[in-house]
Amino acid sequence: MSVQLWTYIIIGLTFALYIFIAIKSRANSTKEFYIAGGDVSPLANGMATAADWMSAASFISMAGIIAFSGYDGSVYLMGWTGGYVLLALLLAPYLRKFGKFTVPDFIGDRYYSQSARIVAVLCALIVSFTYVAGQMRGVGIVFSRFLEVDINTGVYIGMAIVLFYAVLGGMKGITYTQVAQYCVLIFAFMVPAFYISFQMTGNPIPQLGMGSTLNDGSGQYLLEKLNGLSKELGFSAYTQGNRPIIDILAITFALMVGTAGLPHVIVRFFTVKRMRDARKSVGLALLFIALLYATAPAISVFSKMNLIETVSNKPYNKMPKWFKNWEKTGLIEFTDKNNDGTIQYLADNNKNELRIDNDIMVLANPEIAQLPAWVIALVAAGGLAAALSTAAGLLLVISTSVSNDLVKKVINPTISEKNELWTARISASVAVLIAGYFGIHPPGFVAAVVALAFGLAAASLFPAIVLGIFSKRVNKPGAISGMVVGILFMLYYMIKFKLGWFGEIPPKGDWWFGISPEGFGTVAMMMNFIVSISVSYLTSKPPKEIVEMVERIRVPEGF
Amino acid sequence: MDSKKIKIAKLYWKKNLQYLFILLSIWALASFGAGIIWKEWLDQFYLYGFPLGFWFAQQGSIYIFVVLIFVYVRLMNRLDDSILENLDNTNN
Numbered sequence: 001m002s003v004q005l006w007t008y009i010i011i012g013l014t015f016a017l018y019i020f021i022a023i024k025s026r027a028n029s030t031k032e033f034y035i036a037g038g039d040v041s042p043l044a045n046g047m048a049t050a051a052d053w054m055s056a057a058s059f060i061s062m063a064g065i066i067a068f069s070g071y072d073g074s075v076y077l078m079g080w081t082g083g084y085v086l087l088a089l090l091l092a093p094y095l096r097k098f099g100k101f102t103v104p105d106f107i108g109d110r111y112y113s114q115s116a117r118i119v120a121v122l123c124a125l126i127v128s129f130t131y132v133a134g135q136m137r138g139v140g141i142v143f144s145r146f147l148e149v150d151i152n153t154g155v156y157i158g159m160a161i162v163l164f165y166a167v168l169g170g171m172k173g174i175t176y177t178q179v180a181q182y183c184v185l186i187f188a189f190m191v192p193a194f195y196i197s198f199q200m201t202g203n204p205i206p207q208l209g210m211g212s213t214l215n216d217g218s219g220q221y222l223l224e225k226l227n228g229l230s231k232e233l234g235f236s237a238y239t240q241g242n243r244p245i246i247d248i249l250a251i252t253f254a255l256m257v258g259t260a261g262l263p264h265v266i267v268r269f270f271t272v273k274r275m276r277d278a279r280k281s282v283g284l285a286l287l288f289i290a291l292l293y294a295t296a297p298a299i300s301v302f303s304k305m306n307l308i309e310t311v312s313n314k315p316y317n318k319m320p321k322w323f324k325n326w327e328k329t330g331l332i333e334f335t336d337k338n339n340d341g342t343i344q345y346l347a348d349n350n351k352n353e354l355r356i357d358n359d360i361m362v363l364a365n366p367e368i369a370q371l372p373a374w375v376i377a378l379v380a381a382g383g384l385a386a387a388l389s390t391a392a393g394l395l396l397v398i399s400t401s402v403s404n405d406l407v408k409k410v411i412n413p414t415i416s417e418k419n420e421l422w423t424a425r426i427s428a429s430v431a432v433l434i435a436g437y438f439g440i441h442p443p444g445f446v447a448a449v450v451a452l453a454f455g456l457a458a459a460s461l462f463p464a465i466v467l468g469i470f471s472k473r474v475n476k477p478g479a480i481s482g483m484v485v486g487i488l489f490m491l492y493y494m495i496k497f498k499l500g501w502f503g504e505i506p507p508k509g510d511w512w513f514g515i516s517p518e519g520f521g522t523v524a525m526m527m528n529f530i531v532s533i534s535v536s537y538l539t540s541k542p543p544k545e546i547v548e549m550v551e552r553i554r555v556p557e558g559f
Numbered sequence: 560m561d562s563k564k565i566k567i568a569k570l571y572w573k574k575n576l577q578y579l580f581i582l583l584s585i586w587a588l589a590s591f592g593a594g595i596i597w598k599e600w601l602d603q604f605y606l607y608g609f610p611l612g613f614w615f616a617q618q619g620s621i622y623i624f625v626v627l628i629f630v631y632v633r634l635m636n637r638l639d640d641s642i643l644e645n646l647d648n649t650n651n
Binding site: 066071073074077078081082084085088089090093207208210211212213221222223224239245248249252253256275276279280282283286287290293294297551554555556558559 | 564568571572575579582583586590591594595596598602606607608609610613614616617618620621622624625627628629631632635636639642643646
């Protein structure tokens with residue numbers, strides 16, 4: 001059977017499964033729509049969180065980014081997993097005990113203020129929209145690449161599917177589809193990894209294969225050989241970095257704190273029953289995530305090695321079929337600068353003749369390793385599962401922010417349950433349309449901004465939540481001024497140094513403390529903490545019932 | 560809350576903060592320490608084919624994070640059980 005036929009079969013089957021689950025688990029109340037009724041098992045929630053969290057970027061792009069940046073790519077590995085430790089230890093159990101539906105619910109109640117609630121809603125919306133815009137584009141790209149339709153058609157198909165199960169099923173629907181999507185995506189990611197690890201090193205476990213000797217009888221370690229080859233071609237050694245330590249620290253920290261502050265991740269832990277379930281569920285979520293995250297750097301090493309050996313100084317007309325296939329999509333470009341008919345892949349931009357897109361490392365892997373057609377189709381289904389599950393999770397947070405945090409809590413508190421559920425469904429539909437619009441007309445800054453969504457979450461929501469739990473003294477004016485200062489500083493830095501809306505983008509030498517925009521969330525977060533605490537101590541204590549509320553969320557159920 | 564209950568709650572929170580302090584220190588040492596600050600120095604040692612600092616940055620820190628959460632889950636479950644039991648004894 002051809003790859004194309006396999007792709008249609010596997011994608012068709014997985015989509016039928018998602019839709020079947022969505023119909024089986026329709027939401028009938030706002031509690032089911034917002035938090036899946038609040039009785040999801042820690043295991044199911046862990047899998048759903050992992051699928052929600054791992055987007056098309058984690059599945060398709062991350063291994064490639066690491067392959068081309070070597071040690072510097074570690075910021076993503078540590079940053080996007082380390083945040084779960086903060087989530088388990090500092091946030092999830094207490095927010096579960098607090099027991100409402102959203103992050104703005106907590107901030108509004110804890111800081112006894114509608115203004116605080118509205119600031120939190122705005123922060124949550126800014127963070128979620130920057131994030132979802134990139135996802136819909138990702139859905140479109142994956143569809144177009146594997147089903148050979150154009151990107152816009154891909155976005156429409158993706159919108160229709162997400163609309164169907166997010167609007168119908170709410171949190172309950174997406175939770176159980178995400179469980180299925182996790183299974184699909186992890187299977188699709190691991191199968192080629194096992195194959196390739198075994199081919200190159202004789203050890204099928206990629207995490208061990210990465211540190212093993214090559215299978216070619218030379219007895220040389222894989223990493224040692226890759227370091228040598230990289231240096232020969234003028235790159236720095238693979239296991240060495242180029243970025244300054246201060247920036248690596250700042251980016252890693254901002255990604256960790258941002259992960260813990262992302263509303264669509266936090267809200268997942270409102271769906272389990274008790275505090276202890278919330279802790280355990282974060283642990284399981286990280287275990288499921290770690291499976292992919294510890295495999296990705298191994299794939300980076302294998303595929304970088306494969307790539308260099310296949311192309312470097314080899315005649316262009318002897319390239320294997322996959323090379324020509326991916327050339328057609330524009331993901332590989334070869335320009336024979338010195339007209340010798342041979343491919344020079346070098347660090348020096350004037351002599352380098354090959355441009356390779358990050359994404360190819362995962363997408364072309366099965367072809368490079370000559371795996372069977374069904375494995376290639378499986379990777380397509382995995383990429384779609386990753387993109388759809390994340391998009392659905394984000395859209396749900398957006399619709400909840402509108403129907404629960406704005407309409408129910410601010411604009412019309414007497415709204416009936418039935419009407420609120422309708423509001424939630426309508427706002428989910430509107431959010432899908434907006435996200436789809438961004439997917440079809442991507443503003444040039446989307447790609448640049450997605451990475452910064454973490455900085456925004458770190459600078460605004462994380463400090464307000466942590467202080468709300470761990471301090472009884474931080475009050476309304478403190479929290480509001482902290483969030484406002486944090487998010488404005490982050491926006492300012494990102495607009496100035498990343499988007500260049502204030503005229504030309506200043507050179508790296510002008511960065512504050514040598515910290516890149518991606519890492520600035522760390523600085524903005526610290527400003528938020530300092531402002532929140534100082535303003536709180538200069539103003540009056542929070543009321544007695546708030547202090548009691550904090551005491552209540554700190555102890556386990558039944559105390 | 561009566562005074563006995565307040566006292567138990569305070570002790571519970573203090574114990575929790577101690578766990579947090581220890582576990583978050585390990586969290587920071589594994590990632591920011593071994594994976595970044597001391598990476599260069601650790602790279603002189605090898606774990607199979609891995610330079611050690613590089614291994615911490617791309618593998619070790621992730622495993623340590625997973626273990627840390629499950630250790631915390633265990634510690635807190637035990638602590639929760641013990642204060643709930645304590646509370647029962649007070650009521651009887």
